[in-house]
Amino acid sequence: MLAGPDANLKARIKSLRQHLSTENPLLVSIVDRFCELDKLAYKLGIISSKQSYTTDISWWPLISILGTFSAGKSTFINHYVQKDLQKTGNQAVDDKFTVICFSSDDKVRVLPGLALDADPRFPFYQISEEIEKVAAGEGSRIDAYLQLKTCPSDLIKGKIFIDSPGFDADAQRNSTLRITDHIINLSDLVLVFFDARHPEPGAMRDTLEHLVAGTVQRNDSNKVLFILNQIDTTAMEDNVEEVVAAWQRALAHGGLVSGRFYATYNEEVAVPIEDKGLRERYKRKRDADLNEIYQRIADVSIERVYRIIGSLENTANQIENKIVPQVREAVHTWIKRVLLVDVFILGPIFAGMLFYLVKHAGSGTAYAAYGKTGFMVAILLSLALLLVIHFFVRSIVAKWVVRALPEEALEGGVRAGFLRNTRWWQTLARPFVAGWNKSARNKLIEIREAADIFVQKLNDEYTNPSGQD
Ligand SMILES: Nc1nc2c(ncn2[C@@H]2O[C@H](COP(=O)(O)OP(=O)(O)OP(=O)(O)O)[C@@H](O)[C@H]2O)c(=O)[nH]1
Ligand SMILES: [Mg+2]
Structure with a gap:
């Protein structure tokens, strides 16, 4: 008898189809094509009944927000989803990684880490096993590290965000480092937040090294955006350039030599800037940088669908x-x-x-x-x-x-x-x-022909070379 997906896997693929159908029906047809590849692979004996090509892909683009304590990570997310989703404050607030995804329910729901560990939709599928490998006994305490929040904001439809606890390389446990690395690996976009209130980035060296050096060595390092936040606090001394330069030097020391460095602040919680000229200058800088960050977030969904189709062709x-x-x-x-x-x-x-x-x-x-x-x-x-x-x-x-x-x-x-x-x-x-x-x-x-047709459909959706309505 030839193998096929076991009952567990069948249920996973079914739930994948259901979730995708509420967000992007095109992806459901792509799942079907992946299942055809599975069938062929079962016949060839190259995958077992516990495996499916559909599980090798994160179907939702993942945007993770990492950075130092109180840098404004949660404030940024709240502003993005236009809801008071995450608690914010000047003490260390978040002690867990929060995976945020869309749900059409009216209210925000919080589910324990276990919900993530067991659900193939999320990039934490079976993370407990990985944690167990680096910290024995911790794998079963997954709820201490992770939680899931579902949020009815259309702005996050088709994406998954991760808000993380403030990062301090010295104080981190192995398990947290492991999760952080795992997140960086899987993310389509990583926003690393720093805080302009710390004029001396030297103290953050280890943190920088862990977050920066690890990412620049990767060939997908352009997915990492470094964001110096709370630059409104430099308005009093009007020394934003100096502070930015100090941080850029610190990043260069960590191995990041060029590009993708942003400086922003959140207007709602910012220290008011009295001087009109100064205020406008700060606002212009912020608007330009924030727009670029938002654009990168928007692009991620589009890139992701192309990438999934690419992966279908590639597997074939x-x-x-x-x-x-x-x-x-x-x-x-x-x-x-x-x-x-x-x-x-x-x-x-x-x-x-x-x-x-x-x-x-x-x-x-x-x-x-x-x-x-x-x-x-x-x-x-x-x-x-x-x-x-x-x-x-x-x-x-x-x-x-x-x-x-x-x-x-x-x-x-x-x-x-x-x-x-x-x-x-x-x-x-x-x-x-x-x-x-x-x-x-x-x-x-x-299957390859179908992949080409998917690409054409996407192109029609996102570009319109013939200029038709
Ligand atoms: N002045 C100013 N304050 C900010 C800005 N962004 C956030 N804050 C404040 O900074 C504090 C920390 O913000 P959070 O969003 O909780 O920071 P976080 O990075 O999520 O912190 P942890 O989760 O504890 O690591 C809060 O009191 C925010 O109101 C900003 O751009 N300017
Ligand atoms: Mg936070």
């Missing part, structure tokens, strides 16, 4: 151009080696046995005693013995071949796909990979 290509050829090569090596052993070791043994039996057929006591039937039984028994040895050789050779596979083959499913081809009922006399036939190839062509 990977199967056809990488996994199947690698499985085929491994199967060929295996067949060749098994045949070699058969021909050069089992063959001569069998010939020897036959020769012995035939030679002694006429004269030997065995033949005389047991007659023709006994002779036949002896031949059949030797054959059976050789067959047992043959299957033993098949499995030993398969293990050799697996050991020689490159490490990446484990992740891509090449190993599993290869082993599927070495089961006892798979004959050696075949030039093909089980599950890879004309209809599978056609399916991949169809």
Whole structure:
């Protein structure tokens, strides 16, 4: 029997479809295409019944807000969603990561971390296992680290935001560092907040190093925006340039040499700036930077859908151009080696046995005693013995071949796909990979064509080159 998704996975995919259908129906058709890829992969044996390509993707773009204590992270989120969603204040307020997502219910709901850990929609699916790896015993205390808030603001429809507790590298526990890194990895956009009230960024060096150095080494470092917040507090001394320069130097020290540095403040809670000229200058700077930040947030959703389609095509290509050829090569090596052993070791043994039996057929006591039937039984028994040895050789050779596979083959499913081809009922006399036939190839062509159509639909939605209404 060929594997398919197990009951648990089926339920997850169903709930994924439901949630996506309320936000972006196009994505539901993309889920269906991913499920077709799953089906093909189950047949090839390259994924197990607990796996699905749909779970390798975060379907909602993730925007995370990190930064130092009281830098104004929660105030920024509240302003963005136009609701008093998160508590704010000058003491350390947040002690948990809060995952914020849209819900059409009228009110804000708060759910425990467990809701996130168990739900494949969120990027914290099974984070407790990861936390457990770095801090034994902490995995079960997931509620101490995470919570989920659902919010009826259209502004966050189709996105997930994460507000985080103030970050201080010295004081962080391993588990918090682990979650922070995990968030940075998964995010489409990371807003790192600093606070202009601290004119001496030197004290924040470790924090900067953790948040900055880690991100600039990555090839997607342009997803990180550094935001110096509360610059209204520099208005009294009118030294915003100095403060900004000091922070930029500190960031450069952490490894961030160029770009994407913003300076903002929140007008509602800002210290009033009496001087009109100064006020306008600050406001202009703030408006320009804030607009750019908002634009990046808006772009993330669009980029994300393109990226998901890209990943659909990419998975189809990977199967056809990488996994199947690698499985085929491994199967060929295996067949060749098994045949070699058969021909050069089992063959001569069998010939020897036959020769012995035939030679002694006429004269030997065995033949005389047991007659023709006994002779036949002896031949059949030797054959059976050789067959047992043959299957033993098949499995030993398969293990050799697996050991020689490159490490990446484990992740891509090449190993599993290869082993599927070495089961006892798979004959050696075949030039093909089980599950890879004309209809599978056609399916991949169809999926790639569908991906192109999805892209066209998106282009029509977001651009309009022909200028029609
Ligand atoms: N002057 C001024 N105060 C601000 C600004 N943004 C936030 N605040 C104030 O700074 C304090 C901290 O703001 P929060 O939004 O709670 O900061 P946070 O980064 O979420 O803090 P933690 O969650 O505790 O790390 C609050 O009293 C805010 O009113 C700003 O732009 N200017
Ligand atoms: Mg906060």
